[in-house]
Amino acid sequence: MYPYLTGILQRAGKQVQLGGVVKENQVFDSAETSVFNWDYAVTNPRMRQLYERAKTAQWNTADLPWDTAVDLESNVFDIDPAWASSDWFRKMSRKEQARLSIAYNTNQISQFVHGEHGALLAAAQLVDAVPDIDSKLYAASQTFDEARHVEVFYRYARDKLGAMYDCTQNLFNLMQAITIESRWDFKFLGMQLIIEGLAIAAFANLLTRCNEPLFRSLMQLVLRDEARHVAFGVIALNDYYSRMNEAQRRERQEFVYEACVLMRGRLFSGEAYERMGVNPEQIKETMRQSDEVRDFRANLFSQIVPNMRKVGLLDGWLAERFAEMDVLHFKDYDADAVLESLILGQGIKREKSQAV
Numbered sequence: 001m002y003p004y005l006t007g008i009l010q011r012a013g014k015q016v017q018l019g020g021v022v023k024e025n026q027v028f029d030s031a032e033t034s035v036f037n038w039d040y041a042v043t044n045p046r047m048r049q050l051y052e053r054a055k056t057a058q059w060n061t062a063d064l065p066w067d068t069a070v071d072l073e074s075n076v077f078d079i080d081p082a083w084a085s086s087d088w089f090r091k092m093s094r095k096e097q098a099r100l101s102i103a104y105n106t107n108q109i110s111q112f113v114h115g116e117h118g119a120l121l122a123a124a125q126l127v128d129a130v131p132d133i134d135s136k137l138y139a140a141s142q143t144f145d146e147a148r149h150v151e152v153f154y155r156y157a158r159d160k161l162g163a164m165y166d167c168t169q170n171l172f173n174l175m176q177a178i179t180i181e182s183r184w185d186f187k188f189l190g191m192q193l194i195i196e197g198l199a200i201a202a203f204a205n206l207l208t209r210c211n212e213p214l215f216r217s218l219m220q221l222v223l224r225d226e227a228r229h230v231a232f233g234v235i236a237l238n239d240y241y242s243r244m245n246e247a248q249r250r251e252r253q254e255f256v257y258e259a260c261v262l263m264r265g266r267l268f269s270g271e272a273y274e275r276m277g278v279n280p281e282q283i284k285e286t287m288r289q290s291d292e293v294r295d296f297r298a299n300l301f302s303q304i305v306p307n308m309r310k311v312g313l314l315d316g317w318l319a320e321r322f323a324e325m326d327v328l329h330f331k332d333y334d335a336d337a338v339l340e341s342l343i344l345g346q347g348i349k350r351e352k353s354q355a356v
């Protein structure tokens with residue numbers, strides 16, 4: 001089903017599993033490329049500017065108002081209208097409904113913690129592997145950003161929501177492939193553009209539905225950092241693929257496509273509901289009609305598709321696959337403007353979302 005990603009894992013001697021969760025700690029070797037580059041002068045001014053911005057935009061988790069009371073029986077997150085109108089949800093008591101909503105959103109926030117953990121490892125690897133000093137300095141600043149993201153989401157889940165869910169196998173598969181793969185540009189594609197794109201889509205989704213001020217303010221701080229991380233990927237890969245032959249570009253396109261398919265359903269897996277005590281079959285139809293799922297997918301592809309165009313991979317084979325997925329129309333979408341409005345706390349404008 002995912003031949004390219006599976007190949008990366010199998011070549012490293014990994015058994016590939018789909019579905020389920022990862023409970024044990026994972027220790028494995030990865031073939032890392034290390035580059036010492038003695039040219040310390042600025043060779044990429046845009047990158048150096050991003051690094052300057054990163055240094056002045058640092059913030060501390062401890063400074064957030066952690067004494068804010070979060071009442072789990074109140075309306076912390078808006079209920080998906082597709083849930084609210086479904087029979088299975090209406091049969092529940094108010095208390096059960098609130099508990100399910102919290103469990104569902106805690107699962108998402110737990111996956112953020114795990115995704116940030118993967119981003120932390122990938123950013124650290126990039127410090128080693130990127131060829132120029134401007135990118136190394138920037139990657140070091142991102143490594144620290146991701147450390148803070150792990151910390152802030154975990155603290156919210158533990159202290160305010162009172163639970164953490166295990167990492168899904170599908171998310172781990174992609175993070176593991178990115179970690180194992182030694183070619184640095186695959187780490188950028190997988191982590192900076194696909195998983196970061198996914199994170200931004202999921203953060204946007206949650207931010208527009210969250211009524212709780214502590215979570216809203218931490219999410220806006222995280223999003224500001226993530227906007228820089230995506231810019232890092234786009235600047236680093238600028239022109240890189242124009243020098244490659246068709247076979248090399250095709251490998252990247254296959255990797256991107258499979259990562260997109262894997263991530264498209266990541267937050268809405270049947271297992272997530274099963275763990276919350278809801279029969280996944282029962283909820284399938286509800287999710288098919290859900291605005292929230294539709295908005296998430298629109299947000300996801302409105303980040304990924306324009307960024308693939310900017311790095312020069314959106315043609316031929318990949319353009320055909322995206323057309324089949326009915327997401328190619330996002331190619332000229334202004335992803336930066338969406339991010340900007342989120343950071344300012346204005347949320348996503350619904351009319352911009354299209355069915356995906």
Ligand SMILES: [Fe+2]
Nearest residue numbers: 116119146149
């Ligand atoms: Fe992050």
Ligand SMILES: [Fe+2]
Nearest residue numbers: 119196226229
């Ligand atoms: Fe990030």
